[in-house]
Every structure is written in structure tokens, then in C-alpha cells.
Amino acid sequence: MARKSKKTLVGWFGALIVTFAISACGSSQPPPEPEPEPEPVAQEEPDDSAAREAEERRRREAEERRRAEAERRRVMEVLAERVHFEFDKSDIRGDAEPVLQRKITVLREYSDIEIRIAGNCDERGSVEYNLALGQRRAEAVRRYMMSYGLAPSRFTTISYGEERPLDTAHSERAWQRNRRADFSVTDAGSLGSSD
Amino acid sequence: MEKPSFIALLAVYLIGFAPAAAGQEAGRDSIPTDVRVGIVYQPGFRPGIVVPAMAAAANLELVADSVRAIIRRDLDQGDRLQVMGVGEDLPLEGPINYQLWDELGAVWLLVGALEGTPDAPILRLSLNDVVFKLLQEVRAFDLPPLRHPEFRMAVHRASDRVVRWATGSMGIAATRIAYSQKTAGGSEIWAVDGDGFGARRLTGDGSIALSPAWSPSGGAIAYMSYLSGDPSIYVYDLATDRSELKIARPGLNMTPTYSIDGTQLLFAATIEGRTELYMYDLIEDCCPQRITFARFSNSLSPSFSPDGKRIAFNSDRLGQLHIFVKELGEGQAMLVTPYIYDRSVHNAGPEWSPSGDRIAFHGRVNGEPQVFTVAPNGSGLRQLTQRGRNEDPSWAPDGRHLVFSSTRSGSTGLWLLDVVSGRIRSLIRSRAVSLPDWSGRLDSQFYSADGEVADSNGQNP
Numbered sequence: 001m002a003r004k005s006k007k008t009l010v011g012w013f014g015a016l017i018v019t020f021a022i023s024a025c026g027s028s029q030p031p032p033e034p035e036p037e038p039e040p041v042a043q044e045e046p047d048d049s050a051a052r053e054a055e056e057r058r059r060r061e062a063e064e065r066r067r068a069e070a071e072r073r074r075v076m077e078v079l080a081e082r083v084h085f086e087f088d089k090s091d092i093r094g095d096a097e098p099v100l101q102r103k104i105t106v107l108r109e110y111s112d113i114e115i116r117i118a119g120n121c122d123e124r125g126s127v128e129y130n131l132a133l134g135q136r137r138a139e140a141v142r143r144y145m146m147s148y149g150l151a152p153s154r155f156t157t158i159s160y161g162e163e164r165p166l167d168t169a170h171s172e173r174a175w176q177r178n179r180r181a182d183f184s185v186t187d188a189g190s191l192g193s194s195d
Numbered sequence: 196m197e198k199p200s201f202i203a204l205l206a207v208y209l210i211g212f213a214p215a216a217a218g219q220e221a222g223r224d225s226i227p228t229d230v231r232v233g234i235v236y237q238p239g240f241r242p243g244i245v246v247p248a249m250a251a252a253a254n255l256e257l258v259a260d261s262v263r264a265i266i267r268r269d270l271d272q273g274d275r276l277q278v279m280g281v282g283e284d285l286p287l288e289g290p291i292n293y294q295l296w297d298e299l300g301a302v303w304l305l306v307g308a309l310e311g312t313p314d315a316p317i318l319r320l321s322l323n324d325v326v327f328k329l330l331q332e333v334r335a336f337d338l339p340p341l342r343h344p345e346f347r348m349a350v351h352r353a354s355d356r357v358v359r360w361a362t363g364s365m366g367i368a369a370t371r372i373a374y375s376q377k378t379a380g381g382s383e384i385w386a387v388d389g390d391g392f393g394a395r396r397l398t399g400d401g402s403i404a405l406s407p408a409w410s411p412s413g414g415a416i417a418y419m420s421y422l423s424g425d426p427s428i429y430v431y432d433l434a435t436d437r438s439e440l441k442i443a444r445p446g447l448n449m450t451p452t453y454s455i456d457g458t459q460l461l462f463a464a465t466i467e468g469r470t471e472l473y474m475y476d477l478i479e480d481c482c483p484q485r486i487t488f489a490r491f492s493n494s495l496s497p498s499f500s501p502d503g504k505r506i507a508f509n510s511d512r513l514g515q516l517h518i519f520v521k522e523l524g525e526g527q528a529m530l531v532t533p534y535i536y537d538r539s540v541h542n543a544g545p546e547w548s549p550s551g552d553r554i555a556f557h558g559r560v561n562g563e564p565q566v567f568t569v570a571p572n573g574s575g576l577r578q579l580t581q582r583g584r585n586e587d588p589s590w591a592p593d594g595r596h597l598v599f600s601s602t603r604s605g606s607t608g609l610w611l612l613d614v615v616s617g618r619i620r621s622l623i624r625s626r627a628v629s630l631p632d633w634s635g636r637l638d639s640q641f642y643s644a645d646g647e648v649a650d651s652n653g654q655n656p
Contacts, residue, residue, distance in 0.1 A: 132470040135446060
């Protein structure tokens with residue numbers, strides 16, 4: 001692979017470019033590479049123009065931050081995408097599978113991310129039964145993820161029943177939107193927090 | 196004697212039915228035409244009671260007026276007596292003119308007087324049997340001062356005594372109803388007196404608080420809250436105005452209910468991704484013990500039978516949501532609500548009546564939840580509501596009144612229904628309220644309902 005040889009040639013600096021390339025092309029299947037941590041001290045020959053080098057370093061750091069932020073955003077977007085359910089059901093729908101598969105890919109990529117799955121319902125069932133139903137939905141999602149080899153400990157579940165509607169209208173459309181699982185990252189791991 | 200009681204009946208008829216006949220709002224539910232089930236209300240004879248103005252010294256006149264207004268309202272809303280507006284102007288001096296009251300159609304005459312001081316009023320009530328021309332009962336009740344927060348409840352206790360003297364059954368005025376009310380970002384637990392006064396917020400969790408359940412003594416309310424982030428069971432203490440975290444197993448902890456003796460909490464919790472019932476020992480403060488064992492399905496919303504030996508609960512173990520009854524211990528769960536093949540059945544929120552003979556719940560009719568009752572053996576299913584969404588019924592301690600949330604007036608509120616007469620009245624209007632729970636009879640912490648007449652010079656701070 002061209003990438004690999006480049007890496008061996010240019011060393012860690014090249015790796016940086018590689019990760020650029022990966023994140024830029026949307027990354028279908030990036031090899032599990034260690035995140036390069038740029039060491040700010042002692043790299044190239046100490047030239048007379050210390051100011052220029054500091055400038056260069058700042059630029060590189062800013063670039064690195066931008067890259068990390070873009071990657072973070074990409075991961076968060078994939079993880080945050082909702083899945084929806086049929087009325088009074090907790091089965092994973094066909095249209096939810098690609099959404100969950102994208103999450104599984106990302107969670108394999110970043111093996112230290114932990115997420116919370118929140119089950120929600122439309123307003124039609126009884127308030128108390130909907131709490132149980134929401135829990136079942138969250139658990140169904142968790143089981144699906146686990147069936148692809150992800151560790152159970154990376155998921156927590158919660159149910160909000162019908163208490164957190166996205167759409168408060170009393171229509172089929174609103175109900176459809178509200179029957180869902182939400183995802184939040186409880187531990188971003190090496191991805192870090194937003195700032 | 197026959198003639199006056201006929202007049203009384205006529206009066207009952209006219210007063211009770213005239214507004215409904217005139218097509219006014221919210222008199223009572225119409226007799227349903229539903230084929231499957233139907234309401235069968237006995238019109239019921241309500242004996243007439245007269246409550247004339249109460250004798251009081253000038254400094255107690257305000258108290259006397261309040262007491263009389265509260266008692267008349269309580270007696271009316273108890274639905275066992277017909278409060279009559281006759282003879283308001285009749286002088287009460289001297290011996291009671293039973294003949295006159297009898298001719299006016301009264302069966303009972305309640306004579307009241309206020310004594311003591313405004314700081315420590317004493318209410319003296321005597322109930323006279325007009326038909327048999329004798330004094331039925333007399334008693335003095337210590338009251339807090341008029342502005343005291345417990346004043347109304349103390350008068351409610353007196354009202355409940357009057358109902359007991361007259362009918363043999365205790366009234367339900369000295370009760371409260373707890374419920375969940377939506378806030379901007381969640382919901383809090385509230386409570387209101389049985390007559391709709393004194394609604395106040397109890398919790399301030401700033402979270403989602405649901406499913407309040409009174410302790411048998413009325414001193415505490417168990418409920419579910421997301422205060423800690425995860426849905427857990429808390430107990431709110433009314434004396435200290437504090438909530439305490441009780442049960443926080445992983446997953447859901449919800450739908451708590453107290454055992455009849457108040458020493459245990461029965462609740463639903465998550466296990467292996469579904470919901471089962473557990474019993475929690477409040478004395479030992481530990482050891483949730485599993486009560487239901489249904490694989491791949493949920494059990495929730497439990498309610499004790501009055502003898503404490505059985506529970507009613509909600510389960511989807513048959514693929515539809517149904518009400519089940521189960522003996523505690525080894526008992527099998529028995530289906531109570533009818534299984535209807537190939538239909539979306541959604542029966543929820545069971546509550547066993549304090550008299551033991553009925554279980555109230557809500558079931559879906561044409562897509563809308565309606566209140567039903569059924570005998571614990573599954574017989575005698577009755578639909579009690581028709582209009583709007585009617586949900587989560589809870590019994591009054593008399594076992595004949597229900598509170599439930601309803602959209603019958605266009606917006607959500609709490610409504611009270613007398614199952615015997617079918618009379619319906621509004622308790623809380625136009626609030627996003629849900630999951631009401633009717634307390635048992637509330638004994639005062641400061642003013643005992645059984646208290647003898649205290650020293651009228653006593654100072655109440």
C-alpha cells in the first residue's frame with residue numbers, strides 16, 4: 001500500500017498527513033492506527049529563525065486541532081443518529097440497521113468510547129407501560145450492538161417513556177418521530193471532549 | 196312519613212337530574228350505547244340533610260361561615276347525602292321542630308356551633324334524625340385557627356364523621372390526591388385536597404417525577420424520579436418536606452406502591468432488558484426480592500388487594516397488555532381482562548379498590564383510553580367513561596369514588612367519578628397532570644380527629 005510505504009519513509013510526520021487523507025476521504029475502513037501525538041520539542045535543526053518555527057508549529061497545531069475537531073464531529077454525528085421503531089414494538093427495523101452498522105464501525109475504531117442508549121415512545125400507550133417499552137427499545141439496540149462483538153460494558157441504557165417527545169403534535173408523523181432511540185456519548189475516550 | 200320522603204325523592208330527582216336534562220356540561224356521563232360493556236348506575240336514594248347557619252359569637256362568625264361552607268361542600272361531594280337548601284331562614288332557638296324539617300323533606304339535620312376563641316375554635320356538631328325525631332350523635336372538634344394550613348383538613352375530618360353518623364360509612368373529605376404535573380423540562384409531584392383546594396407542588400427535583408403513591412398513613416409519597424440521572428424510586432416525607440433516594444437498581448425503577456401495612460414497597464425494575472416486580476423491605480431498608488417471573492415480557496404497575504395477600508398488575512406476557520392478579524408467594528398470575536384475539540388490546544394502570552371487590556384500570560376503546568372496572572376474577576367488566584381520553588384511575592378510600600386524568604373538557608385535568616351514581620366533577624382543570632393517586636384517610640398530626648374537647652384557653656402557636 002502506498003500509504004504504508006510513505007509512512008515508513010517519512011515517519012510520524014507522514015502519519016499525520018495520512019490521517020488527514022483518511023478523514024478527508026470519509027474513511028470507509030481505516031486501519032487501526034495509533035493516534036499520533038505530535039511532540040513539540042526537538043524535531044528539526046534549530047535554525048536562526050525561531051520565530052518562523054514557532055509560527056510553523058502554531059500553524060501545525062491549529063491544523064491538528066481542526067483535524068481532530070472534524071474527526072470528532074464526524075464520530076459524534078454517526079453516534080448521535082437516531083433509530084426509529086414501529087408502534088408498540090422494540091424490534092430493530094430494517095432502516096435502522098445501516099444506522100447501527102455505522103455506529104458499530106465507529107465504536108470499533110474508537111474502542112474506548114462509551115455511549116448511552118435512551119429509549120423513547122409516542123404518547124399513545126399508558127405512561128407507565130411506555131417506560132417499560134422505552135427500556136425494551138434501548139435494550140434491543142444494545143443487544144444488536146453486542147451481537148457484533150462490542151463489549152456490553154460500553155453501553156448503558158435508559159428509558160424516558162413518552163416524557164421527552166421530539167414532536168408534541170398528536171399526529172401519526174409526530175408519533176413516528178417520537179418512537180426512537182437517542183444516543184449520547186458518556187465517555188468520549190481518546191476522542192476527547194469538544195474543547 | 197311516606198309523603199315527605201316521596202318529596203325528598205322528587206327533590207333529589209329534580210336537583211340531581213335537572214341540569215343534565217337541561218343539557219348542561221359535565222353533569223354525568225351519558226348512558227353508553229357501547230355493545231361490549233355498559234355503565235349501570237343505580238340512581239340511588241340520597242337522604243336529604245340540612246345544614247343551617249351555625250351559631251357563633253361575633254368573633255367566630257367568619258370561622259362559622261367557612262366551616263359551614265366546607266361541610267356542605269364535603270357532604271355534597273361525598274355523594275351519599277343530598278345537601279338541601281331549604282329552611283335557611285328558620286330560627287333554631289329552642290327545641291328542634293322535627294315535624295317542620297320532616298315536612299321540608301329533610302332526613303337529617305346537622306346543627307353546628309362555634310365556641311372557644313379564633314385562635315382555638317371548637318366546632319360542636321349535633322346530627323339529628325328527623326325521621327325518628329332523635330339526636331343521633333353529638334361531638335366537639337378542635338380546629339386550628341382559620342388561616343392555619345390544616346384548617347380545611349380539620350373541618351374535612353368533621354365532615355367525614357357526619358357522613359359516618361348518617362350512613363355508617365366514613366366520608367372521604369379528609370383525603371388528598373397526589374399527581375404528576377408537567378413543567379417546562381419535566382414534571383414534579385403535586386398534591387391537592389380531595390375538594391380541589393390547596394394544590395401545591397411537593398417535589399422540586401427539576402427532573403421527571405412520575406407515579407406518586409401514598410403511604411397508608413398519608414405521611415409519605417413514594418415516586419419515581421430521574422433526579423440522579425437514572426430513573427430511581429424516592430420517598431417524599433410530608434412532615435420534613437424532603438425526598439430520599441430509596442431504590443436505585445441498574446435500569447428502570449418505577450411504579451412503586453406501598454404494602455397495606457406500609458412496611459414494604461412493591462415496584463417494577465429492569466432485569467435482563469425487561470421489567471419485573473420486586474418487593475423492597477422499608478424496615479430493613481434493603482433486599483429487593485423478585486415477585487414475578489415472566490420470561491421475555493414486562494410486569495409493572497402493581498397494586499395490593501386490601502387484605503395484602505394478592506396483587507393486581509400490568510403485563511404484556513400474552514402479547515397484549517392486560518391486567519393480571521396473582522397471590523403473593525407461589526401463586527400463578529391469572530388473566531383478569533378479556534383476551535381479544537387479533538386486536539390491539541392495551542389495558543393498563545390497575546388499582547385494586549379498598550373494598551376489594553373491583554379493580555379499576557384504563558383500556559383502549561376506538562384508540563382512546565377509557566376507565567373500566569372489573570371484578571378480580573374477571574367478571575363484570577364495566578366501562579365508566581366515554582368522552583375524551585380517560586386514564587390511570589385511583590380509588591378513594593370509600594371504594595366508590597375514582598380520580599382519573601381526562602381530556603373530556605378539551606384540556607387535560609383530573610376528574611372525580613362516583614361509580615355508584617355516575618356523578619362526575621372536575622378536580623384540577625387545564626393542567627398537564629397525570630397519574631393521580633388518592634390517599635387514604637388522613638389523620639392530623641396536630642389535631643386528632645378523636646381528640647376530646649381541649650381547654651378552650653389553650654394557645655395554639
